[in-house]
Amino acid sequence: MLGIxxxxxxxxxxxxxxxxxxxxxxxxxxxxxxxxxxxPSVIKEDTSVYDAIVTLFLTDVGTLFITDKDxxxxxxxxxxxxxxxxxxNADIHKMPIGIVMTRxxxxxxxxxxxxxxxAARKIVDHQIDALPVVKxxxxxxxxxxxxxxxxTKTTITKLFVELGKT
Amino acid sequence: MLGIxxxxxxxxxxxxxxxxxxxxxxxxxxxxxxxxxxxPSVIKEDTSVYDAIVTLFLTDVGTLFITDKDxxxxxxxxxxxxxxxxxxNADIHKMPIGIVMTRxxxxxxxxxxxxxxxAARKIVDHQIDALPVVKxxxxxxxxxxxxxxxxTKTTITKLFVELGKT
Numbered sequence: 001m002l003g004i005x006x007x008x009x010x011x012x013x014x015x016x017x018x019x020x021x022x023x024x025x026x027x028x029x030x031x032x033x034x035x036x037x038x039x040p041s042v043i044k045e046d047t048s049v050y051d052a053i054v055t056l057f058l059t060d061v062g063t064l065f066i067t068d069k070d071x072x073x074x075x076x077x078x079x080x081x082x083x084x085x086x087x088x089n090a091d092i093h094k095m096p097i098g099i100v101m102t103r104x105x106x107x108x109x110x111x112x113x114x115x116x117x118x119a120a121r122k123i124v125d126h127q128i129d130a131l132p133v134v135k136x137x138x139x140x141x142x143x144x145x146x147x148x149x150x151x152t153k154t155t156i157t158k159l160f161v162e163l164g165k166t
Numbered sequence: 167m168l169g170i171x172x173x174x175x176x177x178x179x180x181x182x183x184x185x186x187x188x189x190x191x192x193x194x195x196x197x198x199x200x201x202x203x204x205x206p207s208v209i210k211e212d213t214s215v216y217d218a219i220v221t222l223f224l225t226d227v228g229t230l231f232i233t234d235k236d237x238x239x240x241x242x243x244x245x246x247x248x249x250x251x252x253x254x255n256a257d258i259h260k261m262p263i264g265i266v267m268t269r270x271x272x273x274x275x276x277x278x279x280x281x282x283x284x285a286a287r288k289i290v291d292h293q294i295d296a297l298p299v300v301k302x303x304x305x306x307x308x309x310x311x312x313x314x315x316x317x318t319k320t321t322i323t324k325l326f327v328e329l330g331k332t
Binding site for chain 1 (some may be wrong): 193195249252324
């Protein structure tokens with residue numbers, strides 16, 4: 001009952017002023033991205049579009065994250081990006097994924113310390129499928145990001161079911 | 167505070183025995199599919215794969231629902247189904263979507279009366295992106311389904327954010 005009724009010595013319980021709506025919100029803010037993040041599928045910038053599509057199917061994911069030669073986040077591709085390229089006239093065996101991916105800094109990221117609610121809000125506000133979970137590092141005086149996980153609509157849907165279990 | 171503290175005449179408030187976890191679960195079960203469902207993108211069985219892909223982009227959805235000549239649910243296609251077909255050797259301008267779609271009865275559906283929790287659980291358990299919301303009708307002694315909406319991972323993620331707002 002923590003959060004609804006609180007104990008005070010010699011006074012007994014008193015109503016802490018929180019309603020159930022706020023408790024749900026508190027719970028969603030308590031759960032951190034670090035706890036719910038899953039394993040991302042990561043490929044290199046010079047991977048061909050065809051090999052990227054194969055990786056998408058073999059790892060059974062909806063979004064691929066792409067790193068530069070130093071292993072830092074360079075971009076991402078969605079199933080829709082790949083579908084658009086596949087029906088175009090390009091030779092997907094020769095075209096590198098770096099040409100079709102969404103490139104940094106146009107990528108919405110999340111950190112392990114942010115909450116499940118923050119992550120879900122970013123996904124809804126920016127109308128995206130997946131967020132890379134990143135840790136900032138400084139290399140040659142530039143801020144770069146290492147990919148340490150992902151949070152997707154699947155992650156949030158699973159958490160929703162988890163929270164709803166009686 | 168309904169559900170946590172309840173009033174009794176001349177006795178005052180008493181603890182109703184529900185903890186916050188159960189309240190979240192109750193809330194998710196109270197919200198019905200009918201209230202959260204969104205507008206589905208529906209195409210006919212003889213639409214070409216190419217036209218299906220165009221519809222996917224123009225309506226900005228992840229899953230297309232397919233009806234037979236009587237307007238009943240016949241199947242669905244995901245972005246992955248379309249991507250698989252697009253990188254194959256088929257002529258996507260000539261191939262009808264009916265060939266590549268997942269066909270009834272191999273489709274998981276939900277009714278408007280089921281809860282948001284039920285819908286989310288089906289999505290997670292069956293590892294799918296979207297559920298058609300259906301109403302059963304009897305035609306020529308056979309049970310058929312009319313599509314009245316959809317519930318997707320996006321729907322659940324939006325609901326999660328809605329519930330988490332303070």
